[in-house]
Amino acid sequence: MQPLPKDYNFAEIEAKWQRKWEEMGVYRFDWNDTKRKAYTIDTPPPYPSGDLHMGNVLNWTYFDIVARYERMRGFNVLFPQGWDCHGLSIEVQAEKTHGLRKRDVPPDVFRKWCIEIVDKYIALMKEGVVRLGCSIDWKTEYRTMDPDYWRRTQLSFILLHKKGFMYQGTHPVNWCPRCETAIADAEVDYERREGTLHYIHFPLENNSQFLLIATTRPEFIPACVAVAVNPKDERFNCYVGKKINVPLSNRLVNIIADEMVDCTFGTGVVMICTFGDKEDVKTVMRHQLPTIALITETGRISEVGGKYAGLSIKQAREAIVKDLTDAGLLERTEHLQQEVGLCDRCKTHVEILSRKQWFMKTRALTDKVVETADKVTWYPDYMKTRLTDWAQSLDWDWVISRQRVFATPIPVWYCKTCGEPILAEEEWVPIDPKLEPPRIKKCPKCGGTEFVGERDVFDTWMDSSITCAVHAGWPDRKDWRRLFPADVHPSGIDIIRTWAYYLMVRHLALFDETPYKACLINGMVLGSDGRKMSKSLKNYVAAPQVLDKYGSDATRQWAAAGGTTGSDIPFRWPDVEYGRRFLVKLWNVSGFAARLLADYNPTSSAECTLEPLDRWVLSKAARLVEKVTAAMERCEFNVAVEETRNFAWHTFCDCYVEAVKDRLYRSETYGEAKKRGAQKALYETLYTVLQLLAPIIPHVTEEIYQAMYADAKRCMSLQLSPWPDVKDWVDDAAEQRGDVIIALISAVRREKAERHLPLNTPIKRLVVCAEEKDAADTVKAGRDDVVGACKVENLEVNVGKGAGREVPDCPGVWFSAEY
Numbered sequence: 001m002q003p004l005p006k007d008y009n010f011a012e013i014e015a016k017w018q019r020k021w022e023e024m025g026v027y028r029f030d031w032n033d034t035k036r037k038a039y040t041i042d043t044p045p046p047y048p049s050g051d052l053h054m055g056n057v058l059n060w061t062y063f064d065i066v067a068r069y070e071r072m073r074g075f076n077v078l079f080p081q082g083w084d085c086h087g088l089s090i091e092v093q094a095e096k097t098h099g100l101r102k103r104d105v106p107p108d109v110f111r112k113w114c115i116e117i118v119d120k121y122i123a124l125m126k127e128g129v130v131r132l133g134c135s136i137d138w139k140t141e142y143r144t145m146d147p148d149y150w151r152r153t154q155l156s157f158i159l160l161h162k163k164g165f166m167y168q169g170t171h172p173v174n175w176c177p178r179c180e181t182a183i184a185d186a187e188v189d190y191e192r193r194e195g196t197l198h199y200i201h202f203p204l205e206n207n208s209q210f211l212l213i214a215t216t217r218p219e220f221i222p223a224c225v226a227v228a229v230n231p232k233d234e235r236f237n238c239y240v241g242k243k244i245n246v247p248l249s250n251r252l253v254n255i256i257a258d259e260m261v262d263c264t265f266g267t268g269v270v271m272i273c274t275f276g277d278k279e280d281v282k283t284v285m286r287h288q289l290p291t292i293a294l295i296t297e298t299g300r301i302s303e304v305g306g307k308y309a310g311l312s313i314k315q316a317r318e319a320i321v322k323d324l325t326d327a328g329l330l331e332r333t334e335h336l337q338q339e340v341g342l343c344d345r346c347k348t349h350v351e352i353l354s355r356k357q358w359f360m361k362t363r364a365l366t367d368k369v370v371e372t373a374d375k376v377t378w379y380p381d382y383m384k385t386r387l388t389d390w391a392q393s394l395d396w397d398w399v400i401s402r403q404r405v406f407a408t409p410i411p412v413w414y415c416k417t418c419g420e421p422i423l424a425e426e427e428w429v430p431i432d433p434k435l436e437p438p439r440i441k442k443c444p445k446c447g448g449t450e451f452v453g454e455r456d457v458f459d460t461w462m463d464s465s466i467t468c469a470v471h472a473g474w475p476d477r478k479d480w481r482r483l484f485p486a487d488v489h490p491s492g493i494d495i496i497r498t499w500a501y502y503l504m505v506r507h508l509a510l511f512d513e514t515p516y517k518a519c520l521i522n523g524m525v526l527g528s529d530g531r532k533m534s535k536s537l538k539n540y541v542a543a544p545q546v547l548d549k550y551g552s553d554a555t556r557q558w559a560a561a562g563g564t565t566g567s568d569i570p571f572r573w574p575d576v577e578y579g580r581r582f583l584v585k586l587w588n589v590s591g592f593a594a595r596l597l598a599d600y601n602p603t604s605s606a607e608c609t610l611e612p613l614d615r616w617v618l619s620k621a622a623r624l625v626e627k628v629t630a631a632m633e634r635c636e637f638n639v640a641v642e643e644t645r646n647f648a649w650h651t652f653c654d655c656y657v658e659a660v661k662d663r664l665y666r667s668e669t670y671g672e673a674k675k676r677g678a679q680k681a682l683y684e685t686l687y688t689v690l691q692l693l694a695p696i697i698p699h700v701t702e703e704i705y706q707a708m709y710a711d712a713k714r715c716m717s718l719q720l721s722p723w724p725d726v727k728d729w730v731d732d733a734a735e736q737r738g739d740v741i742i743a744l745i746s747a748v749r750r751e752k753a754e755r756h757l758p759l760n761t762p763i764k765r766l767v768v769c770a771e772e773k774d775a776a777d778t779v780k781a782g783r784d785d786v787v788g789a790c791k792v793e794n795l796e797v798n799v800g801k802g803a804g805r806e807v808p809d810c811p812g813v814w815f816s817a818e819y
């Protein structure tokens with residue numbers, strides 16, 4: 001037992017343990033240990049953005065608590081760490097940093113720029129993760145931009161291609177004209193914006209009449225391939241089958257009937273353009289209409305746009321509106337609120353383009369996804385529908401090819417003669433088909449000998465959607481199935497539709513098995529103003545700022561206590577300050593305990609008498625263990641931290657320690673055996689509190705453990721100590737008796753405070769009267785602590801109705817003090 005320094009220096013303690021834990025290998029997963037059961041966390045490899053934000057802190061604190069808790073439960077915990085490096089956002093930053101576009105430099109130079117940015121960002125984020133005290137096994141660290149990771153992504157593609165899940169096709173896809181690439185539905189953000197509805201005359205063929213069409217996108221008029229009305233709409237169904245003029249273009253198109261036309265929107269007559277929006281795509285497919293590729297990959301009007309060719313979309317809109325006005329075809333305009341799809345990386349308006357792409361057959365798996373999601377445990381439960389609703393809402397298969405540079409290459413070549421795609425063999429990967437030829441001499445179809453490598457690359461989600469298998473050791477370890485499916489996949493509420501979904505479809509397709517047994521969801525961090533925390537709203541707090549000021553243990557308490565799992569939680573400085581105050585309280589009571597336990601030997605056979613309050617506090621601690629364990633099992637971290645803090649602060653410090661101080665200090669009055677009783681309860685209760693808090697505030701609890709307990713408890717780290725199992729301490733009778741004694745002591749002390757007397761003012765005579773004999777016996781049994789805590793010279797306990805004040809919370813017990 002070593003004394004603790006007087007002051008709690010969090011910066012020093014936290015840095016010390018972060019270093020030591022790593023040196024001691026406390027968080028290493030033991031691949032050779034087959035005795036202990038393994039527990040695997042599917043750590044989502046973060047996208048290295050450079051900033052560790054409070055959302056990361058929330059997310060990481062959640063799963064670090066799980067990792068630490070399961071370790072103490074005796075599991076061999078695999079807590080890996082990777083970095084999801086590829087993606088548009090890094091490319092956009094590389095372009096900005098160098099003031100050039102990706103196509104202005106050779107791909108290898110552009111890749112190098114991207115890698116430099118990612119390296120810098122990983123270093124920054126890693127520092128933050130270490131400072132937060134995450135119990136990661138750093139030996140498992142990986143980066144998806146390394147060819148060794150490409151190998152896994154490419155292999156998964158080859159296997160899925162063989163199983164028939166991958167195909168190439170020309171289908172409409174979401175397209176970002178700024179990033180010049182296809183993007184998936186999950187990468188489209190929807191925002192409400194003010195738009196303009198244009199009411200335009202479409203003249204009927206051979207007729208002076210016209211139909212009025214309302215559209216927010218008049219620039220698409222050159223791509224109009226039909227006009228549709230609802231067949232039930234009696235205003236217009238007489239026109240079905242007739243032809244109508246497309247304004248400004250001298251083309252006739254058919255008027256078609258389509259039940260999907262909303263009679264109440266605009267005029268009830270709509271133009272079908274290829275492709276103005278997703279509805280157009282559906283209508284074109286239903287009616288097998290021709291397509292007109294009006295928009296180019298860079299977001300300009302193509303040559304089919306005639307006089308508008310070469311204009312940007314915005315310029316084309318202005319020109320067309322002007323021409324319609326001049327021709328007298330624009331009747332009026334009105335404003336409206338509309339949802340527009342934006343590229344989630346650069347916020348550019350997303351267009352729909354048809355171009356040859358690679359797809360994964362994800363829609364074929366929708367029923368399976370829904371069925372499997374049902375078997376997964378969700379924390380909290382209602383998050384499941386976020387996944388199933390999303391899966392069921394998808395109209396299109398997942399487009400997995402991207403027209404970018406910084407990503408895993410698609411391992412495919414094409415025969416120059418016949419165009420046949422040549423897929424890499426499993427043992428060829430990792431490979432970049434832009435730099436290396438296929439390892440076959442002839443095209444299997446035509447015998448051609450020249451090949452051209454695929455230039456498209458994979459969507460970055462192709463890398464990060466196989467992590468459950470990769471973490472388990474797939475494809476290199478024969479025994480990877482032992483660690484698969486992952487025990488828990490933690491995720492933010494905002495990425496269920498991407499991360500949880502893509503993991504699910506890919507692993508179902510590859511292995512026909514769920515990738516994770518449970519899904520732990522965290523909400524968003526809100527600013528102190530209740531809005532989502534964001535730099536643009538000026539309510540942003542950077543994580544390092546919080547860690548500098550209050551340290552990790554205080555910050556982690558904010559994350560754990562902030563709200564129920566899955567709910568959005570606000571960041572408030574006072575919550576972190578409260579965490580800090582709790583740490584100081586815990587530090588001070590531990591320092592006090594270390595002094596009073598200096599002569600205590602937990603293994604000694606010397607006589608040790610437990611007084612009623614000792615049994616009381618041990619029983620309360622046992623109940624606390626029950627509650628906290630149940631909360632941890634349900635991932636209710638806020639319950640775990642609040643219950644433990646309340647117990648430590650109030651039951652333990654304010655009630656128990658205050659009541660038994662005298663017994664600890666003055667063995668000459670009470671005897672060695674009773675002192676040892678208090679020492680035992682103090683020692684064991686504090687240890688239990690430290691253990692329950694170890695997953696939440698690992699640094700301070702480790703520091704106290706090493707000073708006070710390591711010698712006797714013989715665990716290298718508190719983190720490796722077995723989770724408390726103290727059911728034996730439960731004692732209903734002791735709890736009832738202790739409640740009476742504590743209530744009496746508190747009432748007497750409160751009376752002193754009301755009289756403005758110092759708490760150590762002696763009481764000459766304290767008369768306690770209890771209506772019930774049991775209550776009187778209880779007070780007599782607790783005599784030592786009542787006398788000690790209240791400084792009573794003479795305690796008299798009587799049965800019967802008495803004078804004086806009734807003890808609050810103890811009906812039928814009265815006391816009167818004479819000073």
Ligand SMILES: [Zn+2]
Pocket residue numbers: 176177178179180343344345346347348
């Ligand atoms: Zn974009």
Ligand SMILES: [Zn+2]
Pocket residue numbers: 415416417418419420443444445446447448
């Ligand atoms: Zn060929």
